[in-house]
Amino acid sequence: MASQPIKPSLAGNASQSQRTSQPGLRYPSNGKTIYHRPLNRSRTQELSQASFAYLFGEMVSYAQKRVTGIQDLEKRLNVQGHPIGLKLLDLLLYREPPRTQNRPLNIIALLQFITTILWRHLFSRPADALEKSSNPDTPDEYMISDNDPLVNQYISVPKEMNQLNCAAFVAGIVEGVCDGAGFPARVTAHSVGKGEEGELWPGKTVFLVKFQQEVVEREAYLPKN
Amino acid sequence: MSYYFAIIGTQDNPIFEYEFGTSKQGGDGIARFPEQARHMNQFIVHSSLDIVEEVQWGGGQMYLKCIDRFYNNYVSCFITGGNVKFLLLHAPSQPAVANTTRASTSIAANPTSPQIEEAIKQFFTEVYENWVKTIMSPFYQVNMEVKSPVFRARVAAAGKKYL
Numbered sequence: 001m002a003s004q005p006i007k008p009s010l011a012g013n014a015s016q017s018q019r020t021s022q023p024g025l026r027y028p029s030n031g032k033t034i035y036h037r038p039l040n041r042s043r044t045q046e047l048s049q050a051s052f053a054y055l056f057g058e059m060v061s062y063a064q065k066r067v068t069g070i071q072d073l074e075k076r077l078n079v080q081g082h083p084i085g086l087k088l089l090d091l092l093l094y095r096e097p098p099r100t101q102n103r104p105l106n107i108i109a110l111l112q113f114i115t116t117i118l119w120r121h122l123f124s125r126p127a128d129a130l131e132k133s134s135n136p137d138t139p140d141e142y143m144i145s146d147n148d149p150l151v152n153q154y155i156s157v158p159k160e161m162n163q164l165n166c167a168a169f170v171a172g173i174v175e176g177v178c179d180g181a182g183f184p185a186r187v188t189a190h191s192v193g194k195g196e197e198g199e200l201w202p203g204k205t206v207f208l209v210k211f212q213q214e215v216v217e218r219e220a221y222l223p224k225n
Numbered sequence: 226m227s228y229y230f231a232i233i234g235t236q237d238n239p240i241f242e243y244e245f246g247t248s249k250q251g252g253d254g255i256a257r258f259p260e261q262a263r264h265m266n267q268f269i270v271h272s273s274l275d276i277v278e279e280v281q282w283g284g285g286q287m288y289l290k291c292i293d294r295f296y297n298n299y300v301s302c303f304i305t306g307g308n309v310k311f312l313l314l315h316a317p318s319q320p321a322v323a324n325t326t327r328a329s330t331s332i333a334a335n336p337t338s339p340q341i342e343e344a345i346k347q348f349f350t351e352v353y354e355n356w357v358k359t360i361m362s363p364f365y366q367v368n369m370e371v372k373s374p375v376f377r378a379r380v381a382a383a384g385k386k387y388l
Binding site: 032033035037039085086087089090091093094102103104105109118180181182218222 | 235264281282285287302304305306307308353354355356357358359361362366368373376379380
């Protein structure tokens, strides 16, 4: 208190006294806080894709404003998605029926949660493929493919930036889910479409999930069930 | 029975704490920890975190039941998907010597009985619902302290309802 400058005006005093009665907190006029709202979503409350595309376009250009390169831009998109993943993990577990309301304990269970429950929640369909890296040197890498990522539908990447994949935002969400569940990982998005004429899935994206060493080590200790 | 409830973040940092007493069997909802032992509650709860980290990989259940005991203090745990731990320390009041036979069969005297386990589960489930609502706030970041008086009131109500 002492460090703050004293406002001489009456209005300042009034707001000061109001603040002491309710320290720093104001309720909405209808008295409803986030705690009064239900956590379950009904089918009809889906969002318009047009408004999402507009918002996402703005998010990309916002992230683009202060970046040094494509990697930095993807990093920023990843960071925007990360907290969403942390929150969705608990929200989606809460919505599961009590019998299957289990925390994922191994990598496969976690990735299945991501490719089915998380993907269905975000994009109304499961992911198109889930593969383990066939390279024996990288047993900690898994790949989730999406043939046509919803976030990229209205994003056109200029030729000189063809390294960029804005699904880095989705990679951030996936990373958040992994980190939250206790499986620290690095997730990146890669375009695999070759840009050829008549390609079936030109926007196909692979999310490369690279778990940290300790996760793989723990996996070996835990009993298989 | 007296209760001490704490929410512990992913970095073993306390996020929320609340102390209350039983409202069942004519209880007035006021915690009656002995004054010399009250400050120990935080230590007891935090020392059980090591056990939580062992037990949490044994099964996918969120409710881990009673995991630790320190003299007359029992610690029950619930772990969320995001690795946040709800820990409830419950200390049954010492039964009076005169009516030991009656007290030993009542719920309060046996902290690991199925009835008490179920009551704590219901308490945790209700807190979990409010916890998910808390983290759904776009301004809430992981491991931030929960200061909302509404959340505190909800936890108090859940404690009153089930414990």
